[in-house]
Amino acid sequence: MNRAHLPGILAMAAIVVASNILVQFLFGQWLTWGAFTYPLAFLVTDLMNRIYGAGPARKVVFAGFLVGVACSLIGTQIIGEFGPLVTLRIALASGIAFLTAQLLDVAIFSSLRRASWWKAPLASTLIGSSVDTVLFFSIAFAAGLSWIEPGNDVGWANEALPLLGMGPVVPLWASLALADWSVKLGLALIALVPFRLIIGRFGPDPALR
Template identity: 35%
Template sequence: MTSISVAQSRGSFYLALLVAFHVLIIIASNYLVQLPIDLFGFHSTWGAFSFPFIFLATDLTVRLIGKSEARRVIMRAMIPALIVSYIVSVLFHEGRFNGVSALVEFNTFVFRIAFASFAAYVLGQLLDVQVFDRMRRGYVQWWIAPAASSVFGQALDTAAFFSIAFWQSSNPFMAEHWGEIAVVDYVIKLAVSLLLFVPMYGVALSAFIRAMKRRDALSAVA
C-alpha cells in the first residue's frame, strides 16, 4: 500500500471532514468517560470504546495526505473540541440533562475533564502521527505502523487524561480509582484498536486507494 496524492480541493474537503470527525469523537468521549462500567470486576468507562476512532482517522490521514496535514487537523480540532466538550459535558453531566441554566455557573470539575481531554488529545495524537509516519517508512507490512502508533499514542493519551482529570479529584470515586480505571481503559482501547480498528484501517485504506485510482482513471479518459 502506497501513499496517494489528492487534489488540493479534495484535500481541503477531507481536512474539514476530519476536523469535524475529531471534534465529534472528543465530545462523545468526554461525555462517555463520565459513565463508569464494570468489566470482569475492573472499573472502566464507556469512553474507552469511542476514542480509538480518532487514532484510526489520524493514521488514515497520515497515510493518504501526509504528516503535516494530519498535524493541521489536530491543531484545528483542539480548541473547538475543548470549548464544545465543556458545554456538552456541563449540559449532560453524569449522564443526565441538566438544562441550559447549568451553563451559567462555571463547573470546575467538568472543565478539568475538558482540559485533560484537550492536553491528552494533543500529546497523544502528535505522538501517534510521529510514530506512524516513522514506522510506515521503515516497514513494508501495512499493519505495523497503525499497531505501533496505537500502542504508544494511546498510552500517552490515557496517562495524560486520567492524571490531569482525576488526580485528587473532587469526585471521590474517580479520585480513588483513576489509576485502576486508566490501566483498564488503556487495555480496552488497545484491544479494540488492535483487534478491530487496525483491520478497519486496512479495509478503509484499500477502499480509499481504489476509489482514488478509479477517479484518476476517469479524469485521464475525460
C-alpha cells in the first residue's frame, strides 16, 4: 500500500464506521443521521480517483467494503429491542450496494475525467448514489425478496402509506428510499465545493499528464 493512499483509506473507513453507527438514530420521520455521512464516501472515492487514479480509488473502495463487512458482523451480534441490529438482508444489501455503486462511480468518473472538472464527480456520484439507493432498499426491505431471509419479518417496511406522507400510497420503504436518495443528490452538489478546493492543491489530474 502506498502511504499516500492512507488518508483516503482512513477517511473511507471513518465514514463507513460512522454511518453504521448513525443509521441507528432517526432524523425526522424518513431519515437517519447516517444518511448525511454515508454520501461522503463518494467524495472520498472521487478525490482519490482524481488525485491518484482509478486503481488507488478502487483500493479505497475495497478497504471501505471490508470495514463495512466487519461492522455488519459486529451488528449481527448486538441484540436490540427488535432483534439483531443488523440482519442478513441488511448486511447483504449494504455490502452489495456499496461495492456496486462505488465501483460504478470509479468507472464513470474515469470515463469523464477529461471533461470539465465538475462533470466527472457530479455524474459519477449522482449515478452511483441512485444505484446504491435502489440496491440497498430493495434488497433489504422489498417484500418480493423475502426469500433471502424468510425468518426476518420486514412487514413494517412494506406497510402501505402515502409517499413521504403526501404522495401516492406505496410501501414505507419506498418513502425511506426516496428521502435517502434526495439527501444524496443534495450532498452531491454541495460536495463539489470541497472537491474543487482539494484538487486545486494537487495540481493537474495525473491521468492527463
